[in-house]
Amino acid sequence: MPKDHAAPAGTETQPEAPDAALMALYSNGDPGAARLLTVRHLPRVLAFATRMLGDRAEAEDVAQEAMMRLWRIAPEWKPEAAKVSTWLYRVTANLCTDRLRRRGRAAGLDDTSEPADGAAGVEAGLIAADRADALRQALAELPERQRQAVILRHIEGLDNPAIAEAMDTGIEAVESLIARGKRGLMARLAPRRSELGYDDD
Numbered sequence: 001m002p003k004d005h006a007a008p009a010g011t012e013t014q015p016e017a018p019d020a021a022l023m024a025l026y027s028n029g030d031p032g033a034a035r036l037l038t039v040r041h042l043p044r045v046l047a048f049a050t051r052m053l054g055d056r057a058e059a060e061d062v063a064q065e066a067m068m069r070l071w072r073i074a075p076e077w078k079p080e081a082a083k084v085s086t087w088l089y090r091v092t093a094n095l096c097t098d099r100l101r102r103r104g105r106a107a108g109l110d111d112t113s114e115p116a117d118g119a120a121g122v123e124a125g126l127i128a129a130d131r132a133d134a135l136r137q138a139l140a141e142l143p144e145r146q147r148q149a150v151i152l153r154h155i156e157g158l159d160n161p162a163i164a165e166a167m168d169t170g171i172e173a174v175e176s177l178i179a180r181g182k183r184g185l186m187a188r189l190a191p192r193r194s195e196l197g198y199d200d201d
Contacts, residue, residue: 020079089166146181
């Protein structure tokens with residue numbers, strides 16, 4: 001979290017203000033703008049980093065660094081150049097890539113939440129946990145760029161132009177990465193269809 005500044009007289013942060021306006025307010029000394037941006041973006045940045053790295057502590061470090069970089073760039077922010085969310089995904093992806101390369105291996109998604117109580121809920125929860133674990137393993141085996149594209153599209157819900165911007169590539173390349181990533185996932189999950197209960201769906 002950035003250091004608090006003294007907000008200019010008469011400045012009042014509006015919760016519904018667009019990100020670009022909040023960046024300008026923060027640059028002019030409004031700490032409330034930073035708090036709103038943090039509430040909006042930190043949870044998704046942290047979730048994305050956790051899915052890429054498979055390690056919550058490392059993901060927290062990455063998310064904090066991404067937000068700190070956002071505060072540092074705030075005075076020069078050009079809203080026409082990028083959305084705050086897309087910029088944060090790009091920075092987070094780059095930071096995750098650096099860490100994965102240092103590790104020399106790939107990682108998968110974070111753990112799923114605990115299943116609900118009750119016998120039926122436990123059984124369903126175990127099946128869901130098995131499926132999530134299989135998906136996590138399959139994602140971890142994908143090439144890094146394919147994994148990034150699949151996570152951004154199918155888990156984070158970004159559209160292809162936003163993914164292209166976040167990954168610093170073209171839309172056609174994104175489409176290819178997603179298609180190849182999905183084929184790779186299907187190939188890795190296919191031998192486990194019966195075991196995971198997909199044949200009963």
